[in-house]
Amino acid sequence: MTEEERFTGENAEREAEQKRREKLAAEITADFERRREERRSLENGWLLNLNFLSGNQYCDVSPYGEIEEEDKRFYWQSRRVFNHIAPTVDSRIAKLTKMRPTLHVRAFSDEEEDLRAAKLASGILAGVRERCGLDDVAARATLWSETCGSAFYKILWDPNGGRQVAEDENGAPVFEGEVSVQAVPPFEVFPDALAAESLDDVRSLIHAKAVPVEYIAERFGVTLKGREVPGLAPAGYSEPSAWKNPARMVGGSRAPISGAEILIERYTRPTAEYPEGRLEIAAGGQLLYEGPLPYENGEKGTRGFPFVRQDCLRLPGAFFGSSVIDRLIPVQRAYNAVRNRKHEFLNRLSMGVVTVEDGSVDVGELAEEGLSPGRVLVYRQGGKAPEMLDCGSIPGGFEEEEERLEKEFVLISGVSDLSQNSTPARVTSASGLQILLSQDDSRMAATTDNLTYAWKETGRQIIRLYRQFAGNARLLAAAGENKRVEVIYFNASELAAEDIVFESEDAATPEQKRETLLKLFEAGLLTDEDGKLSGENRCRILEAFGFGSYENARDISALHIAKAEGENLRLRAADTGTEPDEYDDHALHIAEHTRFLLSEELGKTVPAAMKKRILAHIRAHREKQKIQPGAGQG
Numbered sequence: 001m002t003e004e005e006r007f008t009g010e011n012a013e014r015e016a017e018q019k020r021r022e023k024l025a026a027e028i029t030a031d032f033e034r035r036r037e038e039r040r041s042l043e044n045g046w047l048l049n050l051n052f053l054s055g056n057q058y059c060d061v062s063p064y065g066e067i068e069e070e071d072k073r074f075y076w077q078s079r080r081v082f083n084h085i086a087p088t089v090d091s092r093i094a095k096l097t098k099m100r101p102t103l104h105v106r107a108f109s110d111e112e113e114d115l116r117a118a119k120l121a122s123g124i125l126a127g128v129r130e131r132c133g134l135d136d137v138a139a140r141a142t143l144w145s146e147t148c149g150s151a152f153y154k155i156l157w158d159p160n161g162g163r164q165v166a167e168d169e170n171g172a173p174v175f176e177g178e179v180s181v182q183a184v185p186p187f188e189v190f191p192d193a194l195a196a197e198s199l200d201d202v203r204s205l206i207h208a209k210a211v212p213v214e215y216i217a218e219r220f221g222v223t224l225k226g227r228e229v230p231g232l233a234p235a236g237y238s239e240p241s242a243w244k245n246p247a248r249m250v251g252g253s254r255a256p257i258s259g260a261e262i263l264i265e266r267y268t269r270p271t272a273e274y275p276e277g278r279l280e281i282a283a284g285g286q287l288l289y290e291g292p293l294p295y296e297n298g299e300k301g302t303r304g305f306p307f308v309r310q311d312c313l314r315l316p317g318a319f320f321g322s323s324v325i326d327r328l329i330p331v332q333r334a335y336n337a338v339r340n341r342k343h344e345f346l347n348r349l350s351m352g353v354v355t356v357e358d359g360s361v362d363v364g365e366l367a368e369e370g371l372s373p374g375r376v377l378v379y380r381q382g383g384k385a386p387e388m389l390d391c392g393s394i395p396g397g398f399e400e401e402e403e404r405l406e407k408e409f410v411l412i413s414g415v416s417d418l419s420q421n422s423t424p425a426r427v428t429s430a431s432g433l434q435i436l437l438s439q440d441d442s443r444m445a446a447t448t449d450n451l452t453y454a455w456k457e458t459g460r461q462i463i464r465l466y467r468q469f470a471g472n473a474r475l476l477a478a479a480g481e482n483k484r485v486e487v488i489y490f491n492a493s494e495l496a497a498e499d500i501v502f503e504s505e506d507a508a509t510p511e512q513k514r515e516t517l518l519k520l521f522e523a524g525l526l527t528d529e530d531g532k533l534s535g536e537n538r539c540r541i542l543e544a545f546g547f548g549s550y551e552n553a554r555d556i557s558a559l560h561i562a563k564a565e566g567e568n569l570r571l572r573a574a575d576t577g578t579e580p581d582e583y584d585d586h587a588l589h590i591a592e593h594t595r596f597l598l599s600e601e602l603g604k605t606v607p608a609a610m611k612k613r614i615l616a617h618i619r620a621h622r623e624k625q626k627i628q629p630g631a632g633q634g
Contacts, residue, residue: 025287028280032206032264035190040065042194042320046148046186049325053089053147057081057336078340078347084409085328089146091415092324095444096142100135101452103459117495121463124495128179128462140183142451145312149321152184153308153454154207155461157295157469177469179462186320189307196319198309205305207265210257216283224284226259267293267305277303296468297461308461310454312447321450327412335405342398357384414443467495514545534591560585564592571613579620586625593618 044061051059051067058079062068072079103125107118128134137153144151161178168174190206199205213226261283268278276292298304311321356363360383379385520526526537533541538557563584570578580589593614 021287022285024280024290025282025285028264028266028282028287029285031266032190032208032262035192035206036208039190039194039320043187045326048329049147049323052083052085052325052329052332055081055083055086057083057332078343080336080340080343082336082339083332084335084406085325085332088328088409088413088415089325092146092413092444092447093139093142095415096146096447096451097139099444099448099451100138101455103455105459105463120495124463124466125459128181132179132181134181134458137181137183138455141310141454144183144185145310145321145323145450147323147325148186149312149323149326150186150319151310152186152189153310153458154182154184155295155297155306155308155458155465156180156182157465159469176471179465181458181462184307191319194319195317197314197317199305199307202269202305202319204266204268205307207267207307208262210260211263211283212257212260213284214259216261216263216288220281220288222283222286222288224261224286226261226284228256228258229260229262230256263288269305270303295461295465297464306461308454308457311450314446314450324413328409331405331408331412335402335409338398338401338405342394342402345394345398354386356386360384361386463495470495517541557585557588560588561592564589565596567617568593568596568614571617572610574609574613578617580617580624582624584621584624586621590618590621590625593621 041061044065044067047067048059048061051057058070058081059067060070103122105118105121105125141151141153156179157177158180159177160175161180162176164173165176166174184207188207188209190208191202192204193202196202210229213224217223263283264281266278266280266282268274268280270277270293274292279289279291279293280287281289293303293305295306296303297306312324313322315322354366356366356379360379361377366377366386377386521533521541524531526541527533567578567589580586597611597614
């Protein structure tokens with residue numbers, strides 16, 4: 001083959017590859033447009049919810065499927081908004097925030113490897129929660145799910161996150177990497193089937209977002225011209241003039257972004273043709289990336305979508321959930337109408353309706369100035385003097401309907417007067433208040449379960465990403481009991497994500513936990529046989545009420561317990577030189593060593609040699625306690 005023939009063949013291959021990439025980019029864009037058009041009615045419903053939440057409540061979805069402002073029937077009609085939806089959603093979010101669970105990892109068995117994996121996983125989740133601001137991400141996701149019905153967590157691995165560990169040959173810093181969790185609104189997620197009830201039933205998922213072209217150039221090295229696109233890329237609105245309706249401009253979310261493009265990421269599950277799945281990214285008609293799914297975040301090391309869905313209320317046969325705002329909108333419309341008609345009636349009673357004989361007075365002057373106090377009204381001689389029309393009094397039906405609608409807000413939202421008002425109406429007894437709290441929890445149980453499920457699944461994906469990318473020598477600073485920081489070096493292979501069980505704390509508010517703690521104390525369950533409160537229990541009670549630092553400053557019980565835990569570790573490692581000190585609080589040390597022997601951390605069977613060392617150490621404490629009888633007084 002000559003040089004010219006080889007050059008011609010290479011050009012033909014490049015042209016064929018370029019055409020293939022252009023065809024694939026066009027197919028991805030067409031797939032995105034089709035999915036966007038299919039769920040156009042859903043997006044209009046979300047926009048309507050956003051409008052009602054922000055106070056723009058005189059709009060509706062037209063027969064043509066667009067959000068339109070409603071016109072007044074009469075120019076004098078009152079159209080004030082008495083927004084009960086916003087405070088209701090605020091109360092629900094505040095309650096859900098308090099009830100957000102804290103994830104713990106329970107070992108699959110009593111084997112040492114499973115125990116260590118569970119401890120590592122718990123430490124990683126606690127560290128990621130602080131470093132990545134998971135609480136703030138969860139708050140944003142909860143706001144979206146309460147407003148639109150569904151929200152999503154996107155769990156990624158950021159290679160530029162974490163600590164700097166080295167420099168490459170060009171002097172650029174190299175980082176150890178860190179998990180990144182983002183809150184994704186439902187406007188950006190497009191499944192291939194709207195009837196799928198979960199992410200597991202979806203074969204392909206598109207995440208589309210309007211981003212500046214500078215971001216695309218920095219990340220993919222492709223320069224695009226850019227255009228003006230809306231912030232929430234609504235369905236069916238390809239021209240900017242179509243989405244500049246004020247009814248759709250909610251909280252700035254509809255504001256267009258100049259010099260941007262819609263970045264389309266299409267995720268496809270593994271198939272026979274692509275055992276590792278597919279990730280294809282396109283923007284501006286160009287293919288930016290194609291390859292396998294990047295993360296082994298599924299069960300047994302399989303690759304899946306880096307998304308977790310959180311619903312407010314689930315619907316059968318629907319991918320996206322329902323929002324409580326969907327149910328509150330009819331009640332809010334009726335409430336606005338009742339209050340406005342009531343105010344119009346009050347205006348008639350206070351301002352009056354004047355009847356005049358034709359030609360007896362200057363009607364234009366009377367209409368402009370009204371019947372002001374002290375005014376001299378001149379009317380035609382022989383004519384009838386103007387008089388006020390008797391409008392009666394306010395009908396009692398206004399008050400009854402208003403009260404009924406307020407009760408309906410509580411019934412539908414699941415938020416009682418106790419959650420919204422500092423002094424609940426018509427309830428004064430303690431048992432009545434407790435019943436209201438229990439009813440609130442029961443009404444929001446479905447939403448709380450959905451939030452807990454999403455939180456657990458997010459934790460699983462975080463652990464699986466650490467297992468995939470953490471490497472062979474990763475440093476973890478984990479906080480143990482008594483706020484001690486323990487530094488651990490671990491290997492990613494130790495995180496057996498399939499052999500650990502994720503648990504969450506009881507979804508009770510801090511107030512409910514403190515109330516339970518006080519009841520236990522009053523029942524005498526936290527004191528010893530002599531009715532005295534031990535230093536350890538006193539420290540834990542004060543810590544539950546937020547005064548742990550105060551107790552540590554006045555009492556050294558926490559320091560004694562921490563020292564005893566360190567002795568347990570040394571005794572476990574066959575350190576026979578661990579002896580009690582004269583200044584030890586021997587009662588606290590003995591209790592901590594005994595608890596260590598009984599804990600699950602050692603498993604069901606304690607090695608005989610270890611048990612012998614610990615028992616000898618406990619006997620040494622008891623001998624010194626006899627010599628110093630006041631040592632256990634804390």
